Amino acid sequence: MADEAQSLAQVLVGVRRYLHRHPEVGMEEHNTSRFIRETLEGYGLDVYGPIAGTGLYVDIEGSAPGGAVGYRADIDALPTQDQKQVPYRSQTPNVAHLCGHDAHTAIAIGVALVLHNNRDQLQGRARVFFQPNEEGLPSGAPLMIRGGVLEGLDAVYAVHVDPTLEVGRYGLITGPATASSDRFEVRIRQEGTGHSARPHEGADTVWIASQLMNQFYQLSGRITDPRTPSVLTVTMLDGSEAHNVIPEQAALGGTLRTVSPDDRETIRTHMREIANRMESLHKAHVELDFEDGSPPVINDEAAIANVEATIRDTFGEEAIHQISESSMGGEDFAHYLKHVSGGFVRVGTASGPETSYPLHHHRFDLDETPLAPTSRLMARVLLNHLDRAGPETPSTSPNLTSTDNGTPEATH
Numbered sequence: 001m002a003d004e005a006q007s008l009a010q011v012l013v014g015v016r017r018y019l020h021r022h023p024e025v026g027m028e029e030h031n032t033s034r035f036i037r038e039t040l041e042g043y044g045l046d047v048y049g050p051i052a053g054t055g056l057y058v059d060i061e062g063s064a065p066g067g068a069v070g071y072r073a074d075i076d077a078l079p080t081q082d083q084k085q086v087p088y089r090s091q092t093p094n095v096a097h098l099c100g101h102d103a104h105t106a107i108a109i110g111v112a113l114v115l116h117n118n119r120d121q122l123q124g125r126a127r128v129f130f131q132p133n134e135e136g137l138p139s140g141a142p143l144m145i146r147g148g149v150l151e152g153l154d155a156v157y158a159v160h161v162d163p164t165l166e167v168g169r170y171g172l173i174t175g176p177a178t179a180s181s182d183r184f185e186v187r188i189r190q191e192g193t194g195h196s197a198r199p200h201e202g203a204d205t206v207w208i209a210s211q212l213m214n215q216f217y218q219l220s221g222r223i224t225d226p227r228t229p230s231v232l233t234v235t236m237l238d239g240s241e242a243h244n245v246i247p248e249q250a251a252l253g254g255t256l257r258t259v260s261p262d263d264r265e266t267i268r269t270h271m272r273e274i275a276n277r278m279e280s281l282h283k284a285h286v287e288l289d290f291e292d293g294s295p296p297v298i299n300d301e302a303a304i305a306n307v308e309a310t311i312r313d314t315f316g317e318e319a320i321h322q323i324s325e326s327s328m329g330g331e332d333f334a335h336y337l338k339h340v341s342g343g344f345v346r347v348g349t350a351s352g353p354e355t356s357y358p359l360h361h362h363r364f365d366l367d368e369t370p371l372a373p374t375s376r377l378m379a380r381v382l383l384n385h386l387d388r389a390g391p392e393t394p395s396t397s398p399n400l401t402s403t404d405n406g407t408p409e410a411t412h
Contacts, residue, residue, distance in 0.1 A: 008113065009372035012106040015039060016368060017088040019102035023077030023095045026133030026140065029054040032075050036105065036130055043113055051147035052140050057129035060115040066124025067389040069382050070149070070156035070340075072333060073108030074101045074134035083362040098364040100161035100349070103371060105130060107159060107347075110375025115382065124386040127153060134332050137183065137291050141335035154389065155303060155341045157381060158333045159374060162346040163356050165321060167367045170311050170377075171346030173323035174304045176259045178344075179229065181293035181330025182268070185236070185253035186212055186275065189285040194246030203284035205250035206239045212286075213237075213252055215274050219267050230258040230267065231328055257328045259296050294332040303343035306388065310381045315373075321348070329359075347374050 024032050033054040037047045040058055049056035054075070082089045082096035090096040097103075112128040129149050133140035150156070165171055190203035199207065213234050220230045234254040240247035256271075258264040272288060279286035311319050323346065333344055349366035350356045357364045 008110060008375065011113075012110050012371040012375065013368045015109055016102050016106040016371060019075075019105055020088045020097050021091050023082075023090050023092055023097045023102070025079050025095055026076040026136035027053050029075050029132050032105070033130070033132075036075070036109065039109060040112060043116065045112060045116055051149060052132055052143035054132040055130055055140065055144050055147065055149070057127055057149055058112050060112065060119060060122060060126045060128070062122025062124050062126075062386070063120045064123045066122075066386050067154050068125040068127065068152045069385045069389075070127045070129060070153045070336075070342075071108060071111050071378060071382060072156055072158045072336065073104040073128075073130050074132075074140070074332075075105050075130050076101055076133050076135055076140070078135055078360060080360070080362060084365055086365065096362070098361060099135065099359050100364075100366060101134065103161050103349070103366055103368075104159065106371050107375050107378065110372060111379045111382070114376055114379035118379070118383070121383055122386065123383075124389070125152075126382045126386070137293060139294060139332040139335070141294070141332040145335060145339065150336060150339055153340055155300070155385060156336045157303065157307070157343050157345070157378060157385075159345045159347050159378060160331070161349045161359075161366055163350050163358060163364065163366065165346060165348030165350060167348050167351045167369050168315070169319055169321045169348040170307075170315075171321045171323045171348070172299075172304055172308055172311075173326065174299050174301050176296045176326040177299045177323070178294075178297040178326060178331045178334065179231075179257040179259050179328045180261070180264050180295045180334075182256045182264070183253065183291040183293060184256060184271065185251065185289050185291075187249060187251045187287045188212075188278075189249045189287075190246075191248075193240075193248050196244040196246055199246060202246065203282050204246055205248070205284060206246065208278055208282055208284055208286070209237070209239070209250040209252050212274065212278055216271060219270055223270055224258075224260070224263040224266060228258075228260045228263060229326060229328060230256075230260070230263050232256045232267065255293075257330065259326050259328075261295060264295075294330045294334045295338065296326070297331050297334040297344050298337055299343050300337070300341035303341055303385070306385055307343050307345055307381050310377060310384055314377055314380060321346075345378075 194202040236253035351367040
């Protein structure tokens with residue numbers, strides 16, 4: 001048994017380090033997809049796809065009839081330079097796995113291998129799938145859904161590495177686990193440029209941009225309940241390159257993140273109204289564009305209870321970390337949970353300073369010790385889910401025609 005555990009650990013560390021050395025950004029994960037396919041086929045699994053461009057999945061059929069459950073991993077990297085000094089650092093300039101998707105992929109491969117080797121304990125079917133472009137917009141999850149990856153499934157699970165949580169602990173939360181994450185951009189235009197000495201003769205595009213920014217910043221907690229988290233952040237400003245010229249166009253952009261879907265729409269509606277009023281008041285053309293990101297991840301109570309019980313049985317009570325507040329980060333796993341129930345779990349990967357850099361940091365790294373134990377844990381979570389579901393019963397197929405898919409929405 002110890003040899004089997006050691007063997008799985010060696011396989012998954014090797015997988016993770018190969019992917020870390022050869023990262024690919026969203027929708028360009030061709031070598032990553034090939035590597036996943038070859039690895040799984042090498043262990044006797046049938047791999048299906050591609051779907052959503054570079055996505056793949058495997059189905060593990062149990063020895064007894066039952067329901068169907070899914071497990072998802074994201075496979076894309078970030079367009080950022082890896083600045084770690086380790087043997088497995090990225091070999092691709094300006095592309096790096098700085099959000100742990102290489103580890104997520106390795107863990108998912110481990111889940112598939114563990115389930116494949118324990119088919120006699122599987123009551124039903126488990127689908128392990130590998131999704132492209134979690135980081136980009138439009139994101140890969142809606143593409144996978146439209147490709148049919150959820151068909152027949154009644155629940156889906158996933159994990160995310162967490163450098164704020166020590167190795168051996170798993171973070172759980174019921175209800176909102178992440179925020180929605182939308183991008184916005186505003187462009188303010190006048191007819192021609194203006195002179196800085198005479199701003200009253202035209203539309204001062206930079207001043208209008210500053211007014212919009214100030215009004216946007218006042219929305220969260222004024223038109224929404226301050227007890228429900230939301231955050232609007234302006235991260236982009238653009239205007240003239242001359243000190244004495246009012247530019248023909250100024251622009252600003254940023255992100256809007258909310259835990260409540262109602263707050264998401266309320267703030268967006270007010271932003272549109274503010275843009276329209278500023279356009280009318282100052283005789284400038286104001287264009288506000290939204291690029292829909294992911295909705296909030298809403299963890300199902302029963303799914304998280306299943307994970308919690310499995311962690312307790314496997315590792316003991318001390319391995320459970322109850323997360324008190326939702327993250328304001330975005331995660332496109334949320335799209336799946338609009339169609340089926342499921343759970344999103346944080347995996348502790350910190351064991352010292354070098355494995356405690358935050359996600360997306362150019363020196364991000366992780367302790368690889370949890371890879372194999374997490375694969376075995378999540379395989380057991382899927383087995384337990386199917387055991388609790390019992391024999392297969394007719395279920396309503398998920399609606400696979402959602403329009404919440406990351407397409408731009410424009411307001412003029």
